Amino acid sequence: MKETLAVRFHQTGGTEVLKIEKLNVPSPGKGEVLIQNYAVGLNFIDTYYRTGLYQTELPSGLGFEGAGEVLEVGEDVTEFKVGDRVAYPHSPIGAYSKYRTLASHWLVKLPSSISYEEGAAMMLKGLTVQYLFRQTYDLKQGDTILFHAAAGGVGLIACQWARHLGVNLIGTVSSEEKGKLALEMGATHFINYTTEDVKQRVLELTHNQKVKVVYDSVGKSTWETSLDCLAPRGLMVSFGNASGAVTGVNLGILAQKGSLYVTRPILATHISTREKLVAASNELFDLVSRGIIKIQIGQKFPLEQIQEAHKELESRRTKGSTILIP
Structure with a gap:
């Protein structure tokens, strides 16, 4: 059994509920x-989960x-061995820790061409784009789509994947700087x-044709606008609630x-079997290893600065992916 530092919260609320605690990690x-x-x-x-919008049993860890x-490997684990580089996109809550014990079916092997930091920054976000573009709606070359929060962690991967597919992605952003990064x-x-009316600009950019698909992780504040752009x-693909639930x-x-x-849609439905997880991960790994998708890590925080990390994310001041270093 190992001892680890981990982020825990005993009640839901603002960033102040997040604490660093010592935990025992079972063999x-x-x-x-x-x-x-x-x-x-x-x-x-x-x-x-921290705010209570999604429910979890308290006290709880955080992160997926x-x-x-x-x-170490337990009995009947044949796919992994000590020393293997691994990554996971979706696991039982509690990834904000230095050590953790997990069922091996949550893991995939991380190629040597991809760093640990890139792996942590890309798995959930990259597989989100995989299911959005390859499963939720099978995008074809020449399609035009609207993607909200295009300069975020998911958004920047989506921009690159859209370019690879020959898809015209119109991205919404909160600043000119973020817009230039999306381009x-x-x-x-x-x-x-x-500074711009999203509906009106979509009409102008599409010559009044609007778009086939809107990908919206913002939620409540963009719902009506998103419908008007279709x-x-x-x-309408609503895959997040950054501004509140619809x-x-x-x-x-x-x-x-x-x-x-x-x-x-949610990721769990699209990687519901090990075979689906491995297949989707391999497609993502291939694009990253070939340089078609470059993972943009905009911010790094030590685990001890978890409150600040959450504040930056919720303030929309972040660009690209944010990672924690245990």
């Missing part, structure tokens, strides 16, 4: 491995993705929502705005 049992996290990913979903090295990463156009029979949806509005479709 791996049947089908489990003990890993040392060298880097951990910070994601907006983490704030949903990370990358590190296998230190550099592959966006066709950007819309600064603090062409008839277009697809509630009270009136299905009649979908009819009025053009027989629209709406979906609320």
